[in-house]
Amino acid sequence: MIRTVLKITLPICFGYLPLGVAFGMLFQELGYPWYFATLMGVFIYAGAAQFMAIGLLTASAGFVEIAIATFFLNSRHLFYGLALLNSFGNWGFRKLYLIFGLTDEVYALMSTIEVPEGYDKSKFYFLMTLFSQSYWVLGCTIGAWTATQLTFNTQGMEFAATALFTVLLIEQWIKVRKPLPFVIALIASAIALLLFAQHMLLFAISLSLIMMMVLRSTNQKVRDEY
Amino acid sequence: MNIEYLVIVIVIMSLATFATRLPPFVLFSGREKHPLLQFVAKYTPPMVMTILVIYMLKGVDFLAMEGLYAFAALAITIAFHLWKRNALLSICVGTSFYMMAVQW
Numbered sequence: 168m169i170r171t172v173l174k175i176t177l178p179i180c181f182g183y184l185p186l187g188v189a190f191g192m193l194f195q196e197l198g199y200p201w202y203f204a205t206l207m208g209v210f211i212y213a214g215a216a217q218f219m220a221i222g223l224l225t226a227s228a229g230f231v232e233i234a235i236a237t238f239f240l241n242s243r244h245l246f247y248g249l250a251l252l253n254s255f256g257n258w259g260f261r262k263l264y265l266i267f268g269l270t271d272e273v274y275a276l277m278s279t280i281e282v283p284e285g286y287d288k289s290k291f292y293f294l295m296t297l298f299s300q301s302y303w304v305l306g307c308t309i310g311a312w313t314a315t316q317l318t319f320n321t322q323g324m325e326f327a328a329t330a331l332f333t334v335l336l337i338e339q340w341i342k343v344r345k346p347l348p349f350v351i352a353l354i355a356s357a358i359a360l361l362l363f364a365q366h367m368l369l370f371a372i373s374l375s376l377i378m379m380m381v382l383r384s385t386n387q388k389v390r391d392e393y
Numbered sequence: 394m395n396i397e398y399l400v401i402v403i404v405i406m407s408l409a410t411f412a413t414r415l416p417p418f419v420l421f422s423g424r425e426k427h428p429l430l431q432f433v434a435k436y437t438p439p440m441v442m443t444i445l446v447i448y449m450l451k452g453v454d455f456l457a458m459e460g461l462y463a464f465a466a467l468a469i470t471i472a473f474h475l476w477k478r479n480a481l482l483s484i485c486v487g488t489s490f491y492m493m494a495v496q497w
Contacts, residue, residue, distance in 0.1 A: 174481060175480075177481055178480060178481060178484040181484065181485075181488060197394070198394045199394060199396070199399060203399060203403070206403060207403055207406075210403055210404075210406075210407040211403060211406045211407050211410055212407075212410070213406075213410045216406060216409075216410055217406075220402065220406060223402070224398075224399065224402060227398070230401060230402070230405055233402055233405050233406060233409075234405050234406075234408075234409045235409075237405070237406045237409035237410060238409045238412060238413060241409070241410050241413040241414075242413050243413075244410075244413040244414045245413055245414075245416055245417065246417070246437055246441070247414065247417075247437075247441075248414065248415075248416070248417030248418050249417045249421070249430070249433050249434055249437055250433075250434045250435075250437045250438050250441075251434075252417060252418065252421055252422075252425045252430065252434060253425045253431075253434060255418070262418075266411075266414050266415055266418055267411055267414065269414045271445060274441070275438075275441070275442060275445065278437075278438035278441075279438060279442070320496055322492065322495055322496050323488075323491045323492035323493075323494070323495040323496060324488065324492055326463070326466055326487065326488045326491040326492070327484060327488045328449060329446065329449040329450065329463075329467070330466070330467075330470045330483065330484040330487040330488050331480075331484055332442055332445040332446045332449060333446055333467060333470050333471060333474075333487075334470065334474050334480045334483050334484055335442050335480075336439075336442040336443060336445075336446050337471065337474050337475070338480075339438055339439040339442050340439070342439075343435075343436075343439050348436045348439040348440045348443075349439055349440070349443050351440060352439070352440040352441075352443035352444050352447075353443060353447075355440075355444070356443070356444050356447040356448075360447075360451060364451075367448055367451065368444065368445075368448055371444045371447075371448075372437075372440070372441055372444055375440045375444065376433065376437065376440070379432075379433075379436055379440070380429070380432075380433070383429075383432060393432065393435075393436065
C-alpha cells in the first residue's frame with residue numbers, strides 16, 4: 168500500500184516540495200528559528216495562508232485580522248467536504264485528520280481517483296493525506312534550514328501543480344462525460360476574473376455551484392440528465 | 394522577533410484554516426444520501442478542477458515567452474495523458490519540459 172500511495176501522491180510532492188522550500192526561505196528572513204517553519208507546516212498546513220502569514224507577521228497584524236484573513240483566504244475549502252461526505256466513513260480521529268489535511272491538491276486527487284481494489288479505504292486516504300503533508304513540512308523545513316546553500320534550481324517546478332490539476336480535469340471529463348459542469352465553471356471563472364480577480368477561487372466556485380443548482384431546480388432536462 | 398506573538402499567530406491560523414475544512418462534515422453528517430447533496434457531490438469536482446486549472450494559468454502572460462512555454466507544456470501534458478493515461482508520467486514530462494524551457 169505504501170508504494171501505491173507514494174506513486175499516487177508523487178505529483179503532489181513535485182508541487183509541495185519547491186513551494187514549501189520557497190516558503191521556508193522567505194520565512195527565515197523574518198529571523199525566527201527555522202523550526203517554526205516546520206511547525207507552521209505541521210499545524211497550519213495551507214500554502215497560500217502561510218505565504219500570507221509572512222506579510223502579516225512583518226506588519227505585526229492584529230489577531231482578529233489574522234483570523235478573518237485566514238478564514239476568507241481558505242474559505243473555498245468550505246465546499247470541498249461536500250464531495251467527500253460519502254467517501255469518508257466514521258473513522259474517528261483518522262477522519263478528523265483527513266478533514267484537517269484537505270488541501271486543494273489532496274481534494275483534487277481524492278475526489279477523482281478510486282481507491283484500488285483490495286485496499287482499506289480509511290488507511291489509504293490516511294496515508295495519502297499524511298504523505299502529502301509530509302512533503303509540505305519537509306519543503307518548509309528544508310527551505311528555512313538551508314536557505315542560503317541551496318544549489319538545485321527548482322525554477323519552473325511549480326508547473327507540477329498546474330499539470331496535476333490538468334490531468335485530474337481530464338480524468339473528471341472521462342468520469343462525468345457531460346459538458347454542463349465544465350461549461351458552467353468556465354463561465355463562472357470568466358465572471359470571477361472580471362469582477363473579483365483577487366478572490367477568484369472562492370467566487371468562481373460559489374457561483375458555479377449556485378448556477379448548477381438553479382439550473383437543476385428550474386430546468387427539467389437538467390434534472391433528468393444530471 | 395517575538396516568539397510569543399508568533400506562537401499565537403500559528404494557533405489562530407491553524408484554527409481558522411481547520412474551520413474552513415470542517416463545516417460540511419458537521420452540517421451534513423447523516424444526510425449524505427439526500428439527492429441534492431448527491432448532485433452537489435458529483436458535480437463540484439469537475440467544476441472545481443476546471444476553476445483550479447484556470448486559476449493556475451491566470452498569472453501567465455500568454456504574450457511573453459513564458460506563455461508559449463506554459464502553453465507547450467500544457468499541450469504536452471494533455472497529449473501524454475490522452476495517449477498513456479498515466480498521471481505521474483504526464484505530469485513529469487510536462488513539468489520537466491517547462492523547467493528546462495524556463496531555465497534555458
